[in-house]
Amino acid sequence: MKHKQSNGDVDTDIVARFGRYLTDNGKRRTPERDALVTVIASLKKVFTLDMLVEALKSSDIGSLSTSTVYSNLDLLVETGIITRLHFDGLPVHYIVTPELPQSYLVCTSCGRVKTVTDKHLIAFMNTRRYPAFSASSYSLTLYGTCNGCARRQRRQEIKP
Secondary structure (H helix, E strand, O other), rough: EEEOOOOOOEHHHHHHHHHHHHOOOOOEEEEEHHHHHHHHOOOOOOOEEHHHHHHHOOOOOOOOOOOHHHHHHHHHHHHHHHEOOOOOOOOEOOOOOOOOEEEEEEEEOOOOOOEEHHHHHHHHHHHOOOEOOOOOOOOOOEEEOOOEEEEEHHHHHOOO
């Protein structure tokens, strides 16, 4: 179930799952944690700590301290609600844990990260078996130049 917030559609299943995790593990449910998970549950793309802090500021929830956000990101990773992503040369990124495996397109010029779901790749990876290893997930990261940066580079080459 989703409900409308000024910052987008909120996946209330994520909010409820986080609440159950806190209760089941004897952790306090605070207004700050509720606000944070509500904003995260509305995000539809890869985000950084800074992007999340900005999303909080622009929401009707208001801002939280960066240290509060950071410490609770670890808790959300622990629950499996979000996944921490490491890309060469970029700050740590996060994403609401997708149902299907994602591939990531990382622009080496501007640092933009785009997620892609490739059903053919998923089907292929589901056929793979590795001796003495049981894979639980995978991640594929492609590095290159996004269309916006490629256009800017071409325009700069044309200018006298």
